[in-house]
Amino acid sequence: MRSLTLEPLLLVSTESVEFCGSSSVALFTLTSNCEYPVAFQVLPSDDSRYRAQPDQGVLQPATSVAIHIDALVKTSELDTTADLLRVFCTWVETPSDAAAPAFWTSIAPAEIQSHSLGVVVSEHKPYVPMSSNSTVSKMVCKLPAVGDTWINGLSNEYDARFPPDLAPFMSEEDFTSAMKLVNEALIDHWPCVPCMSVGYGCCICTGGLSLYCAWGQIKEAEDAAVRQLGRLNRRPCFATRNISWSLRRVWYRHASWVEITMQAS
Structure with missing residues (x-):
């Protein structure tokens, strides 16, 4: 069995994704914390209520990726006490292997790290800078x-x-x-x-x-x-x-x- 470091392979930017105001999209980032490529997979607890984009991929060392979470129902219908997003990751020797349909089922559970993210719905609207001098x-x-x-x-x-x-x-x-x-x-x-x-x-x-x-x-x-x-x-x-x-x-x-x-x- 491949050895799995005790250090996290990926750093997750938040413990819970936040849907602001009437927005149906939340965002968080994954950052590689490994010297090898890291395959990741994002699975909502209920895929009829949430969609992750991208829902899987491979991060090279010292790189990050933004994950968009689409709410497929109204934010008022989200269950912030039960809904979860699970992020699974494992390091890979050959990044192309992660594209195989049976990749995740071929990896032993002990070789996979996981992170759980909750869901938060807030009343405030996302801040959008209005200054013409702001850098975009x-x-x-x-x-x-x-x-x-x-x-x-x-x-x-x-x-x-x-x-x-x-x-x-x-x-x-x-x-x-x-x-x-x-x-x-x-x-x-x-x-x-x-x-x-x-x-x-x-x-x-x-x-x-x-x-x-x-x-x-x-x-x-x-x-x-x-x-x-x-x-x-x-x-x-x-x-x-x-x-x-x-x-x-x-x-x-x-x-x-x-x-x-x-x-x-």
């Missing part, structure tokens, strides 16, 4: 164009593969659902092949005027994508975490991308 740290994720691109840089498809760096901020399911909406909005309004062919094929002899055959639909596609991004920004799973989606386009570079900004005030 942010992380930006850019999703490149992978489809057909028009002369102004707009594409009819953007990369929908889930970036691992987004795992501390959102679930893969939320990301996939969001990108599906954006890409479908673009492709639904994208010009047909004959329209594109006429626009490009007759460009020289018409002095560029033939490009207007597809220009109206290109504008509709961009407007539709921007509307969907606005709806995404109003989704609670993004709005409560200061996550914003936008479409960036630089016409003179013939480039565009979907930009996701995570702000931590």
